[in-house]
Amino acid sequence: MALVNLITSTALVTIFMTLGIFFYAPHLVGFIPTRYVPAADARDDHIQVLVLGDVGRSPRMQYHALSVVKNGGRVDLVGYNESPLHPQLVDHDRATLYPLPELPSSGRGVPPFMSWPNRLLASRLNIIQKPPSIPTLHLALIISVLRGSHLLVDWHNYGWSILATTRGRSNRFVQTYLEYESFFGRITPTANLTVTDAMARQLRKPPYSFEKPIFTLHDRPADIFQPILDATTRRKTLARVLAAASVADATTLAPLVDGILRGDIRLIVSSTSWTPDEDFNLLLSALVAYAEGDRAETRPLLAIITGKGPQKAAYEDKILRLTSDGRLSGIQIKTAFLTIEDYAALLAVADLGVCLHMSSSGVDLPMKVVDMFGAGLPVAAYSDYESFGELIKEGENGCGFETAEDLEAVLRRLLSDEGRDELAFLKRGAVEEGRLRWDTEWDRVVGRVVGLVDP
Structure with a gap:
């Protein structure tokens, strides 16, 4: 045979x-x-x-x-x-x-x-x-x-x-x-x-x-991906990017920016091709579990999902249903397709990046994580493949997960008040990794x- x-x-x-x-x-x-x-x-x-x-x-x-x-x-x-x-x-x-x-x-x-x-x-x-x-x-x-x-x-x-x-x-x-x-x-x-x-x-x-x-x-990362550490620049950039992503209108933009900068609202970012090799259900399930957990231990989330692809419309419908059913209380999910300049700026002002890439071969790596590190953004990434450790160092510049339960635990830990120090440590690791340039x-x-x- x-x-x-x-x-x-x-x-x-x-x-x-x-x-x-x-x-x-x-x-x-x-x-x-x-x-x-x-x-x-x-x-x-x-x-x-x-x-x-x-x-x-x-x-x-x-x-x-x-x-x-x-x-x-x-x-x-x-x-x-x-x-x-x-x-x-x-x-x-x-x-x-x-x-x-x-x-x-x-x-x-x-x-x-x-x-x-x-x-x-x-x-x-x-x-x-x-x-x-x-x-x-x-x-x-x-x-x-x-x-x-x-x-x-x-x-x-x-x-x-x-x-x-x-x-x-x-x-x-x-x-x-x-x-x-x-x-x-x-x-x-x-x-x-x-x-x-x-x-x-x-x-x-x-x-x-x-x-x-x-x-x-x-x-x-290319030179366009850079950390933004200055507080004034960060505020202006955040306002510009949220407007570009149609996240807020003129009346809600300023309060949203203030809430994110104070840490009252956490901003997470994920970039996806909306294809089967990136199971967006993992993130959705984790966010539902996060919303249904103990609210005293968590902060409200704004999740901006960038990219375009064949499954985008289907998932947008699912997000709408979950929101209407009250299963995403305290969580706002927005999809957007941004210019590279706005995308780089978004990464630089976010609190945490999420990567859903599942390596079909086990030996490739997601470039989106590289971009996140270039912008000084720590990453929570799917980790069940051989080459994961060539880029993401567990506990140094990011965290790995394999299930929705794992991801929900990472979000709950890093985005809580108690997780500020750990998130800040991971951010320093991301900035250091991002110094290695294309x-x-x-x-x-x-x-x-x-x-x-x-x-």
Whole structure:
């Protein structure tokens, strides 16, 4: 049976490769004359950052682009242009966005990713985000061979493990996806980046068995995420952010700001993609239990949930029902989608961040926690996966939880009057962790690899 599965998976991988060549044959012919020719100065070479998704919602890939231009290089961003870009990339004279077209509403015509090669210039290096892997990996291999350019694959997670959260590990397509990622991951890149040491170790072992170089590039906060310690600045920022998030109107804003700054109301923040790999029910259940507990030991809460995704509307309906039924007494939950500037400011004025990320692979890490630390915000985070300890240090910069009961206990402890000292200690730890910045990490790991930083 194992042999049959292997043969089937290998055949399907071959089909993916063949289909890629078949669909791209008319385009690929045009690439042959435009092979990469080195520029006299490496900083005049183009480095391309490829995202088969919304570039504006891919912060790590935007940070790659920012690091390239900060070091004097030229960068081309290729991906869907749905959300605003990082403000430092907009109109930058050394950064260009090549948007992929939207899928036609009729469903007819060429799928948008089929125009991806036409967006590629003759670049020295392509940095590609993974996942998704299909069709990214085999198409990137074809293009890099014809272009004569290098490929740096940035492994954020595994496509097969994300798929397995809805289809199950034993699903045939999930197994095929795993075979695809393993096979093309071995032969495609010039080198690989991973978000954790645990992922790097895993990629060197079966079924991946990578032999190409692997470098761990830990996520670090960008400069836009900074603590706000000055009391006057904190007050002004809090008022601005609450207004931007439509939390309060002109008559209720000032009392709300005063209550939060005095500690009479606690402000917690969670950012979510509203997808199955982040179980928002955990937070809702914890908040219901918090509201139904001993009110003498707790403070009222304002919870602001940022982000957008497929399950957002359903959860907003559930929040409305729970509120109407009186099960969230003393708790106000607001959802918002903020600009990166307002989001960074919100993190800086909150009391506690909550991260619901459940690693599908066990070896990735949530970038949202990195941003929270950058803003000096301690974190309560789901902890039942291998790489958790690479970022969050229990009792130093945050706390872990595995169940709604655990989370409710953390909220009750840290947000009570008795928990002020512990929360302040965790905040100091978050500020210290946040001192490690993306630019320093990128220059150390990637800058030397791409030739923009001297060894």
